[in-house]
Amino acid sequence: QVHLQQSGGGLVQAGDSVRLSCSAFGRTLTGYAMAWFRQAPGKGREFVAGITFSGASTSYADPVKGRFSISRDIDKNTVTLQMNSLKPDDTAVYYCARRVIRGPFEKEENYDSWGQGTQVTVSS
Secondary structure: OOEEEEEEEEEEEEEOOOEEEEOOOOOOOOOOOEEEEOOOOOOOOEEEEOOOOOOOOOOEEEHHOEEEEEEEOOOEEEEEEEEEOHHHOOEEEEEEEEOOOOOOOOHHHHHHEOOOEEEEEEEE
């Protein structure tokens, strides 16, 4: 496992943009696929976006396609989730995660390390 540190988030209005970042404290993320999940109040955690270890391929949940973008900077050892055109339904705690088992991004069992969670609240 690795300690993942998240930053970003906060309270924004509908239509605004927010950027979340995730980095590994003292460890490299190179060689691992990474993903973002979220958990809205009263709901289970759901997949949002994923990126392969090289950054060459990405995957998005249908509700965020065209609005969110996941990227990684290997030199800076960070993974970023750029969220645009935010909606109140995007309100949730967002988590980054490191995938250690190849398979569907959506499967939480494929991940061994999770960030501390970052609150994003979108007001209408």
